[in-house]
Amino acid sequence: MSENQVQDLGNGPSRLKSLTLVPHESGLKAKDFKSDQEVRWCPGCGDYAILAAFQAFLPELEVPRENLVVVSGIGCSSRLPYYVSSYGMHSIHGRAPAIATGLAASRQDLSVWVITGDGDSLSIGGNHLIHALRRNVNIKILLFNNRIYGLTKGQYSPTSEQGKVTKSTPFGSLDQPFNPVSLALGAEASFVARSVDSDRKHLMSVMRAAADHRGSALIEIFQNCPIFNDDAFAPIKEPSAPGLIRLAHGEQIRFGPEGSMGLTYGPYGTLVPVEAASVPESELVVHDATRSDPSYAFALSRLDSADFAHTPIGVFRSVERPSYDELMASQLEQAQAGGVGDLAKLIAGNDTWEVV
Amino acid sequence: MTKQVQELDHVIIRFAGDSGDGMQLTGDRFTQETAVFGNDLSTLPNFPAEIRAPAGTLPGVSSFQLHFADHDILTPGDAPDVLVAMNPAALKANLKDLPRGADLIVNTDEFTKRNLTKVGYGTNPLEDGSLDGYKLHPVPLTSLTVKALEDQNVPRKDAERSKNMFALGLLSWLYGRPAEGTLSFLEAKFGKKPEIFKANVTAFQAGWNYGETTEDFAVRYEVKPATIAPGKYRNIIGNTALSYGLVAAGQLTKLPIFLGSYPITPASDILHELAKHKKFGVRTFQAEDEISAAGAALGAAFGGALAITTTSGPGMLLKAETVGLAVSMELPLIIIDVQRAGPSTGMPTKTEQADLLMALYGRNGESPVPVVAAATPSDCFFAAIEAARIAVTYRTPVILLSDGYLANGSEPWRIPDVATLPDLSKDFAFATAETAPMDGTDFLPFRRDPVTLARPWAIPGTPGLEHRIGGIEKADGAGTISYDPDNHDLMVRTRQAKIDGIASMIPPLEVDDPSGEARLLVLGWGSTYGSIGAAVRRARQEGHAVAQAHLRHMNPFPTNLGDILRSYDKVLVPEMNLGQLALLLRGKFLVDVVSYNRVNGLPFRAAELAEAIEEVLAHE
Numbered sequence: 003m004s005e006n007q008v009q010d011l012g013n014g015p016s017r018l019k020s021l022t023l024v025p026h027e028s029g030l031k032a033k034d035f036k037s038d039q040e041v042r043w044c045p046g047c048g049d050y051a052i053l054a055a056f057q058a059f060l061p062e063l064e065v066p067r068e069n070l071v072v073v074s075g076i077g078c079s080s081r082l083p084y085y086v087s088s089y090g091m092h093s094i095h096g097r098a099p100a101i102a103t104g105l106a107a108s109r110q111d112l113s114v115w116v117i118t119g120d121g122d123s124l125s126i127g128g129n130h131l132i133h134a135l136r137r138n139v140n141i142k143i144l145l146f147n148n149r150i151y152g153l154t155k156g157q158y159s160p161t162s163e164q165g166k167v168t169k170s171t172p173f174g175s176l177d178q179p180f181n182p183v184s185l186a187l188g189a190e191a192s193f194v195a196r197s198v199d200s201d202r203k204h205l206m207s208v209m210r211a212a213a214d215h216r217g218s219a220l221i222e223i224f225q226n227c228p229i230f231n232d233d234a235f236a237p238i239k240e241p242s243a244p245g246l247i248r249l250a251h252g253e254q255i256r257f258g259p260e261g262s263m264g265l266t267y268g269p270y271g272t273l274v275p276v277e278a279a280s281v282p283e284s285e286l287v288v289h290d291a292t293r294s295d296p297s298y299a300f301a302l303s304r305l306d307s308a309d310f311a312h313t314p315i316g317v318f319r320s321v322e323r324p325s326y327d328e329l330m331a332s333q334l335e336q337a338q339a340g341g342v343g344d345l346a347k348l349i350a351g352n353d354t355w356e357v358v
Numbered sequence: 359m360t361k362q363v364q365e366l367d368h369v370i371i372r373f374a375g376d377s378g379d380g381m382q383l384t385g386d387r388f389t390q391e392t393a394v395f396g397n398d399l400s401t402l403p404n405f406p407a408e409i410r411a412p413a414g415t416l417p418g419v420s421s422f423q424l425h426f427a428d429h430d431i432l433t434p435g436d437a438p439d440v441l442v443a444m445n446p447a448a449l450k451a452n453l454k455d456l457p458r459g460a461d462l463i464v465n466t467d468e469f470t471k472r473n474l475t476k477v478g479y480g481t482n483p484l485e486d487g488s489l490d491g492y493k494l495h496p497v498p499l500t501s502l503t504v505k506a507l508e509d510q511n512v513p514r515k516d517a518e519r520s521k522n523m524f525a526l527g528l529l530s531w532l533y534g535r536p537a538e539g540t541l542s543f544l545e546a547k548f549g550k551k552p553e554i555f556k557a558n559v560t561a562f563q564a565g566w567n568y569g570e571t572t573e574d575f576a577v578r579y580e581v582k583p584a585t586i587a588p589g590k591y592r593n594i595i596g597n598t599a600l601s602y603g604l605v606a607a608g609q610l611t612k613l614p615i616f617l618g619s620y621p622i623t624p625a626s627d628i629l630h631e632l633a634k635h636k637k638f639g640v641r642t643f644q645a646e647d648e649i650s651a652a653g654a655a656l657g658a659a660f661g662g663a664l665a666i667t668t669t670s671g672p673g674m675l676l677k678a679e680t681v682g683l684a685v686s687m688e689l690p691l692i693i694i695d696v697q698r699a700g701p702s703t704g705m706p707t708k709t710e711q712a713d714l715l716m717a718l719y720g721r722n723g724e725s726p727v728p729v730v731a732a733a734t735p736s737d738c739f740f741a742a743i744e745a746a747r748i749a750v751t752y753r754t755p756v757i758l759l760s761d762g763y764l765a766n767g768s769e770p771w772r773i774p775d776v777a778t779l780p781d782l783s784k785d786f787a788f789a790t791a792e793t794a795p796m797d798g799t800d801f802l803p804f805r806r807d808p809v810t811l812a813r814p815w816a817i818p819g820t821p822g823l824e825h826r827i828g829g830i831e832k833a834d835g836a837g838t839i840s841y842d843p844d845n846h847d848l849m850v851r852t853r854q855a856k857i858d859g860i861a862s863m864i865p866p867l868e869v870d871d872p873s874g875e876a877r878l879l880v881l882g883w884g885s886t887y888g889s890i891g892a893a894v895r896r897a898r899q900e901g902h903a904v905a906q907a908h909l910r911h912m913n914p915f916p917t918n919l920g921d922i923l924r925s926y927d928k929v930l931v932p933e934m935n936l937g938q939l940a941l942l943l944r945g946k947f948l949v950d951v952v953s954y955n956r957v958n959g960l961p962f963r964a965a966e967l968a969e970a971i972e973e974v975l976a977h978e
Contacts, residue, residue: 037826038800039826039838039839066821067821067824068818068819068820068821068822068823068824069818069819070818071660071818073657083826083828084826084828084838084839086826087824088824089660089818089824089825089826090825090826090827091657091660091687091826091827091828092826092827092828092829092830093653093656093683093828093829094653094679094680094683094829097649097650097653097679097680100645100646100649100650100653100654100657101653101654101656101657101660102657103643103650103653103654103657104616104618104643104653104654104655104656104657104658104659104661104663104665105657105658105660105661105818106657107616107641107643107654107658108614108616108641108657108658108661108663109658109661109662109818109819111819112661112818112819129646129647129650130646130649130650130653133645133646133650330641333636334636334639334641336636337636337637338636338637338639340637341637342637342638342639343605343635343637343638343639345605345606345609345638345776346775346776348602348605348635348638349602349606349739349773349774349776350590350592350773351592351594353390353393353394353539353592353593354590354591354592354773355393355394355396355590355591355592356588356589356590356591357396357586357587357588357589357590357591357772358588
């Protein structure tokens with residue numbers, strides 16, 4: 003092979019198990035991931051906080067900048083790749099998961115991140131999102147959910163609450179919204195999490211868990227749009243918000259004032275918020291993100307309601323299964339175990355004749 | 359009994375039956391036997407889009423036409439000399455194409471009252487005299503097959519299903535085809551089911567013996583091998599040739615292949631074929647839709663793969679936004695459109711060449727894309743390599759146009775020596791870390807090669823070349839977002855100039871004009887090559903001087919095209935559309951070309967084009 007072949011980088015063991023073929027580089031700082039482009043979101047936009055958390059987290063990946071690729075679609079959030087000094091692509095509305103699939107499936111030496119919004123990934127790109135999740139392609143998807151169309155100036159989105167009055171719905175929207183976590187779980191996602199733009203520590207911890215996951219990881223990030231949907235997530239913005247349920251794997255689920263609330267199993271696989279003191283300790287649910295059956299994680303996602311009375315954040319589900327790129331690479335490896343292809347033999351086929 | 363042998367220079371046979379009768383397989387086998395025998399040949403499969411339309415109905419008729427000769431031929435032939443009709447529906451659907459005096463072999467067992475009524479025959483055409491103009495050979499194919507198998511322990515249904523092998527055996531005898539290939543084919547196909555294998559072989563031999571013994575077939579025909587260039591040959595179908603061309607392009611560019619595809623008729627066989635070739639490092643991805651198929655390929659191209667997406671017209675519409683992004687980001691991407699009859703779903707299994715203007719102009723904004731067209735089934739191999747060459751050299755999406763006729767049609771192919779194929783890895787290189795700016799300034803992803811105007815192909819993993827690209831207009835050189843009016847004008851013109859510049863590196867158009875005195879040029883593109891060539895031959899045999907030229911590069915055109923067009927009094931442009939190339943020629947060169955158009959889902963017949971040529975000459 004000539005210089006055109008993708009080099010075997012011969013990297014040492016990477017810190018993250020999802021990136022076994024990605025070269026290792028430590029000692030990078032957040033500033034190393036800042037590009038020289040002026041960041042142009044509206045003042046007060048939640049995207050600033052997410053970008054800052056992402057750049058602060060990236061050194062932890064211990065991946066050289068040149069092996070990091072950020073792919074986005076179209077929308078306010080999708081401008082993010084321009085602000086990260088890695089390889090990046092600002093692609094087409096809704097198509098980032100498809101483009102990232104081709105890249106991640108053919109280049110196992112890259113850490114591929116998809117930046118998308120609720121309109122980008124759940125409306126025009128809904129199909130690509132669900133299929134990337136079920137395939138378990140090794141991509142990490144940050145879904146900025148502000149429940150509104152920002153870039154097109156304020157129409158309702160597939161996550162807007164029913165009855166939302168916007169420019170395109172002066173009498174209120176008619177659509178039932180998606181719950182992105184429920185949707186991802188239904189799409190066979192192996193890793194699903196949720197966080198909040200303003201909680202940098204939590205956001206970074208969830209990014210860390212996603213990066214460590216083998217295969218597709220979806221993080222829904224509640225993101226405030228101060229212009230078209232300000233304070234959409236106000237009820238859970240305070241760390242002490244009574245409806246905020248912080249999920250921690252292996253720990254009993256407790257929330258509310260002084261952690262006085264817990265969850266028990268209700269009928270038909272539901273989860274029911276209760277006064278923790280009102281039930282025996284053994285009936286309180288201990289969070290387990292690794293359950294192979296997604297029903298439990300789904301029940302957690304169904305605690306959501308329009309008034310944010312019970313809103314879980316953290317890792318809902320994190321289960322191990324082979325990633326798409328690994329499976330694809332292993333098929334190639336098996337096929338080539340007995341030697342690589344011979345072009346002359348291929349084109350001649352089995353049924354030839356000589357003309358003299 | 360010794361039979362009379364009559365020598366023919368060419369024969370056109372059409373096998374027609376129900377979709378479930380195995381006509382495509384029968385045709386394929388006869389083709390292989392004929393290829394091995396050494397005739398030149400050309401084939402035209404014709405089948406319904408329905409996998410199994412109701413048995414015995416007109417929509418369920420499937421046919422396979424084969425033209426073979428002792429000289430080189432260019433088309434699957436206009437009108438059959440022999441029609442094999444396995445049931446009344448097959449007879450009714452195909453009889454109109456059969457000239458009077460032709461041989462007609464029918465399976466009489468299927469001519470029951472019920473089957474006749476099903477297709478609207480009030481009386482039995484085998485008995486009512488309506489077939490008197492033909493050499494009718496009534497053969498009870500089904501019952502003869504069942505009888506031949508009566509001492510074998512096969513269920514009646516399986517016995518009946520072997521009737522296509524009886525027909526093949528009969529035709530193989532009639533034209534003296536070598537049977538060894540078919541016997542070993544059957545062994546490979548049914549080797550694991552010995553009773554079915556035995557039944558098929560017995561049916562084949564019974565058909566052969568029937569021809570030899572029955573008095574109905576008094577004459578046996580002989581078509582001598584053709585004198586063709588020495589070498590090693592195989593028979594090849596267009597979609598297979600195209601797939602091999604792509605595998606070859608991967609080897610020649612030394613790039614890993616990534617194919618993103620979504621199943622669609624008549625392009626799916628390319629996906630099926632490439633999926634087999636993991637030994638060559640070929641990655642195939644069956645996407646959730648046409649959009650994702652193109653998107654994943656573009657993602658792989660960004661990562662340094664030889665990226666391909668395959669489809670037909672309806673899929674081209676969905677891929678248009680990705681092709682536009684590839685134009686804007688200037689990344690190599692091969693888009694293969696195996697054209698079929700449209701608009702919309704159209705006729706999925708029928709051929710057409712009406713996607714030319716879509717390929718050139720079917721995107722928003724000024725979005726120039728090179729377009730390459732294949733001319734014959736085996737030419738698909740070389741067209742694929744050429745598409746890859748342009749894509750990697752100029753870092754641009756390239757559209758390769760094939761069509762339903764090329765996709766499923768076949769012809770003998772002199773297998774090229776792989777050592778003679780071009781080394782495409784010399785035409786480009788990835789940008790390397792050594793080219794990264796050392797002075798702390800940013801890498802310029804849109805600084806162009808002064809000759810090709812291609813931008814660097816800087817793939818992730820290369821230190822120092824980190825950059826962001828996208829569909830938003832880019833500043834010249836820096837590639838950063840730019841809304842500057844003058845910059846946009848410059849970038850629009852530069853992208854166009856890059857594609858226009860490809861013309862300087864493609865061969866000039868060659869004109870075939872043996873007399874050197876032609877005043878009429880017949881200019882074609884795509885799969886009409888064979889029909890046009892055959893028609894031009896006929897015209898020359900009639901004593902006319904006619905020149906022929908055929909375009910491979912549809913965008914940009916060869917640099918000498920304008921001069922060629924202007925040097926003839928008349929230019930005739932036959933197309934299986936309503937005049938798309940003609941529109942381009944008139945627009946670009948102000949030449950008043952004459953169009954000949956027919957859009958019926960089938961390739962042109964040489965005779966109709968010969969007539970069109972006569973007509974133009976008559977008006978001179």
